[in-house]
Amino acid sequence: MKKLLTSLMLAAAVMAPASAQTTLIHNGRVVTNTSLGVIENGAVVVRDGVIVSVGESGEFQDESVTVIDAQGGWITPGLFHPHTQLGLIEVGAEPSTHDDAADNSSFTAAIDVADGFNPSGTHIDSTRIEGVTRFAVHPNTGSAILAGRGALADASGEPDSLFATRQFMLVDMSQSGARTAGGSRTAAWAFLRAAIEDARFYPGRFMSHHEGDAIDRYDAAALVGAVRGEMPLVMIMDRAADIRRAIAFAAQYPAITIIIAGGAEAHLVADDLAAADIPVIYDPMRNLPDSFDTLASTNEGAAIMHAAGVQLAYTTVGSDLYFNPRLLAQHAGIAVAHGADWDDAFRAITLTPAEIYGVGDQYGALATGYVADVVVWDGDPLEVMSAPTHVLINGETQSLETRQTRLRDRYAEVTDDHAYAYEH
Known part of the structure; x- marks a missing residue:
């Protein structure tokens, strides 16, 4: 029996x-x-x-x-990775295999990762065998701080594995975004506000003089969804000062849903993030100041933010986003080793990422009616x-x-x- x-x-x-x-x-x-x-x-x-x-x-x-x-x-x-370039880069040192960014394109918000995603990318297989069944596909910035629209995919490698397109808009507000915008964060914020105003008044603004202050009509049409709150605006940033500015920005534009990605110093403003209900996509393994934006980075950051009530999803940005998303469970284990509760850490690589992207009623839990993404492990997954x-x-x-x-x-x-x- x-x-x-x-x-x-x-x-x-x-x-x-x-x-x-x-x-x-x-x-x-x-x-x-x-x-x-x-x-x-x-x-x-x-x-x-x-x-x-x-x-x-x-x-x-x-x-x-x-x-x-x-x-x-x-x-x-199944694990849900909230921040990858899987299917967009095959070989890091070979530019012909990159579809993550368009450095020489005049398009910004209109760029859509779905147009370049390759479900047969070999790194998807190596990620799947480590228990990752779903992941977000993020673009990288090219000619402007608006990188374009991201998507959600499953790790089956099947042609139809991209199951949700145009799911979020990404903007780089970090020090690299400052360089792209013209050399300073002030220029990056000025560009973002101008782009938002262009989108807010689309299409009317473009009927009169056919030009936006920051972006053209095609990009404005793509940005409208984020401006109306129909898709989240993912802000790449690490520095605590930048995150405070993002919190103030969210209060100024309450219709826009913001997600912070990076957040090396987010633990310094954990209470403010929790009060503002702004989620953070965070790597618990980043503990070295590799730039002036990350001077306060620490392995205890995840535990601090969980304790404050921040909606937290883990990523592997400190390892890599195109061939090392497979290390997601290991990074969650690092969080536990430095004070995070096991339940919080496991949720941060399963249900919470799904919730952040608006699909938490389908993925990230074992419950009646959920999609059957299930992993059997030979031991503790972390x-x-x-x-x-x-x-x-x-x-x-x-x-x-x-x-x-x-x-x-x-x-x-x-x-x-x-x-x-x-x-x-």
């Missing part, structure tokens, strides 16, 4: 239509990210890509159901030596093979039985 589900969960499984595909994931420590908390010996029922039940394991046997035995490991929602044994995206079991694992397997036990290399 297989040890599976309670009678309530069994009913959810066996009452499905004959054509439904049902998967039972059981015999593991289930982290739900809901009011159910952690179920020490639990199971998850998945049908046609959606979670239909979560609860305690029981006794059941049905040969028509696909069974995944966690073997006492952990069963969690422990660096743990690894996924199964990854499900949309209820489909994913391959844990990558180009790197194939190379490893190919050359792990090579023996020289031939006189010439061409004979291998």
Whole structure:
């Protein structure tokens, strides 16, 4: 007799239509990210890509159901990385493989990462096998501080893996943005305000003289969504002084939803961020002052912001955003090692990123009705030596093979039985 589900969960499984595909994931420590908390010996029922039940394991046997035995490991929602360039860069040193920024383009807000995203990028595979099932795709700035519109994707590598386009607008208000804007932060803020005014009065302003003060009509049309609060405006910044300016900006433009990305010194203004209800995308592993914007960076920053009530999602910007998003769980473990609660840290790489981008009712938790992004781990997911044994995206079991694992397997036990290399 297989040890599976309670009678309530069994009913959810066996009452499905004959054509439904049902998967039972059981015999593991289930982290739900809901009011159910952690179920020490639990199971998850998945049908046609959606979670239909979560609860305690029981006794059941049905040969028509696909069974995944966690073997006492952990069963969690898939990880959600809020800040990557996955699918936009293949080789960092080869410009022809970059679609993250358009340095010589006259377009700004109108740039859309969906037009350059490659779902077959090899770094997506290496990210998926580390438990990341969803991620945000961020553009980089080119000719202006407005970088363009970002998107959300799953890590399946399928052609339709980009599931939400034009999901947010990105603007660089850091020291690099200051350089792009003309040499100072004052110029960057002046440009941003002028661009917002152009968008606020679109299309009327462009009917009279056909020119905006900062951006053209095409870019203004793209920026309208952020100005009206239909998509968040992600502000790249690290310095506490800049974050205070962003808080004041949010009060000046209450219709605009702001997200801070970077935030190396955000812990210095944690109470103000919490009061203003401004989320932060933050790397707990950044603890070295690599610029004058990050002098106060510390590994304790995540714990301070969690304690203050800041809505916090973790990123891997300190490692890399195009080939090291796979290290997301490790960075969360660093936060725990420096004072963050485990529950807060795990939420910061699952449910909170989904909530920040407006899809928290579909992803980031194990609950009835949620999309079945489920990961089975052989140990604590925030422990660096743990690894996924199964990854499900949309209820489909994913391959844990990558180009790197194939190379490893190919050359792990090579023996020289031939006189010439061409004979291998």
